[in-house]
Amino acid sequence: MIVTDHQPHRVSVAVYGEFTLADYKEFEELVNFKVKFEGPVDLLFDLREMADFTLDVAWEELKFSRTHANDFNRIAVVTDSQWLTWAAWLSQIFVNAEMQIFSDADEAAGWLGAAA
Template sequence: MIVIEHQPKRVEVTVYAEFTLADYKEFESVVNDAIRFEGPVDLLFDLREMADFTLDVAWEDIVFARAHANDFSRIAVLTDSQWVAWSAWLSQIFVRAEMRIFAEETEARAWLAEDAGAEGEAV
């Protein structure tokens, strides 16, 4: 199960229990709409409550990342799992966004806010 929040220039996703292909398709739909109307967006993935993900999700993530290599500014991943952190770093091969792994939500949000503040100053 996932919960998705869309804010200006940011999509936040929290995954609970198993991350399924249906969940991933819902995420793709929200992100595609955000990119279409806002341009590159930041992502905040909270995977601390994720118990597992299906193989089709892993494959879909690779396909999606390759199709959207330039559509993300920053990607923050919240996790306590070394395996999930390693998987996130591996997926960075396909996207040009800056990606960081965080254990603390406040640090992840602060890092994403830094980028948003810099963009506001540049305009």
């Protein structure tokens, strides 16, 4: 399950439990809308409560990252997982955005706000 929020030029997503393809599609639709009407956006992913993700989500993330390589300014990922940290850095290969990993959501939001 995901919870999304958006402000001007920012999309925030918190994942709880399993991150499914339906969740990812919801995220994609929101980002596509924001990018279409506002241009590049910042992303805030809070993955601290994510238990797992499905293989089709990983594949969709790869396709999405390649399609939207220039649609993000900054990406903040909040996680305590070394595996998710590694995966986030790997995905940066496909996206032309500044990315930082945080263990604290307030620090992540502050870093994104500093760019505004």
